Amino acid sequence: xxxxxxxxxxxxxxxxxxxxxxxxxxxxxxxxxxxxxxxxxxxxxxxxxxxxxxxxxxxxxxxxxxxxxxxxxxxxxxxxxxxxxxxxxxxxxxxxxxxxxxxxxxxxxxxxxxxxxxxxxxxxxxxxxxxxxxxxxxxxxxxxxxxxxxxxxxxxxxxxxxxxxxxxxxxxxxxxxxxxxxxxxxxxxxxxxxxxxxxxxxxxxxxxxxxxxxxxxxxxxxxxxxxxxxxxxxxxxxxxxxxxxxxxxxxxxxxx
Amino acid sequence: xxxxxxxxxxxxxxxxxxxxxxxxxxxxxxxxxxxxxxxxxxxxxxxxxxxxxxxxxxxxxxxxxxxxxxxxxxxxxxxxxxxxxxxxxxxxxxxxxxxxxx
Numbered sequence: 001x002x003x004x005x006x007x008x009x010x011x012x013x014x015x016x017x018x019x020x021x022x023x024x025x026x027x028x029x030x031x032x033x034x035x036x037x038x039x040x041x042x043x044x045x046x047x048x049x050x051x052x053x054x055x056x057x058x059x060x061x062x063x064x065x066x067x068x069x070x071x072x073x074x075x076x077x078x079x080x081x082x083x084x085x086x087x088x089x090x091x092x093x094x095x096x097x098x099x100x101x102x103x104x105x106x107x108x109x110x111x112x113x114x115x116x117x118x119x120x121x122x123x124x125x126x127x128x129x130x131x132x133x134x135x136x137x138x139x140x141x142x143x144x145x146x147x148x149x150x151x152x153x154x155x156x157x158x159x160x161x162x163x164x165x166x167x168x169x170x171x172x173x174x175x176x177x178x179x180x181x182x183x184x185x186x187x188x189x190x191x192x193x194x195x196x197x198x199x200x201x202x203x204x205x206x207x208x209x210x211x212x213x214x215x216x217x218x219x220x221x222x223x224x225x226x227x228x229x230x231x232x233x234x235x236x237x238x239x240x241x242x243x244x245x246x247x248x249x250x251x252x253x254x255x256x
Numbered sequence: 257x258x259x260x261x262x263x264x265x266x267x268x269x270x271x272x273x274x275x276x277x278x279x280x281x282x283x284x285x286x287x288x289x290x291x292x293x294x295x296x297x298x299x300x301x302x303x304x305x306x307x308x309x310x311x312x313x314x315x316x317x318x319x320x321x322x323x324x325x326x327x328x329x330x331x332x333x334x335x336x337x338x339x340x341x342x343x344x345x346x347x348x349x350x351x352x353x354x355x356x357x358x
Contacts, residue, residue: 075263086261096270104278206300207304209304
């Protein structure tokens, strides 16, 4: 595990990934695939946001300015639940913090000029990072990042507008089951992250804390407390590993 | 008005954390603990949000049609369905259960 992390870090820290060059057309095709599929789901956001009581202008402002799906869904969900606006924003903000770490790796990989960075920043999200980090060369990574970001930005905003307008025409969005779109999006984002026991434990603890505190704490507070599952599980995992290591100091490399 | 405050606060916050990643020196956030925490924080938040938006109405815990919809989404994920199909399954099943009076 530690070795894998190190080699992956070296690969990206060097900036110019060692690999066979990939045809530009193939990179563009990959990027368009991701951009179109995810871009279309802006419709679900538009409908959900309008269903949560936000106006068309507020809904579109979120997709134009925030442009990171999970945070947008979290914000409208928290506002719909009657949360305090700043608590709601805090939950959305913490979900967005992961983009900093994508930015760190992309910054080395893409080696963007300083003037381009403030514009590229808006495109630093799950999908663009996934496409760019999977490319074998810097040229491919730059093409992959740009095509994914532009396709996704344009489509996500168009479909957000259509969804928000559509929701008004639909009337009672709950009758159409559209209130289930938000949690389904979260689950779809969460599922690929549940790779090891640590991730599953964090998710389990967070759910239990969330459901336990929901009737007791107001607005968006339970979500923020549930986020503490991450440092908590890390802390206990670190303690267990240290104890295991001192128990079997000579059994190095035998386990795992 | 308070909705606009939440929108602006989220927009500014989310933009700044995106920009931060591109501007800070590479080794500043490379500590293993920070990396692990940053990977696990979204896991906790997404799990909590999924639970909240499925089982909560205001501050009350409920099991309604959304639970069935989420189960359908989970099944679609296990079957490796594309993103849109997962969301579509949840919406369709929730609407179906409600239409049947669930």
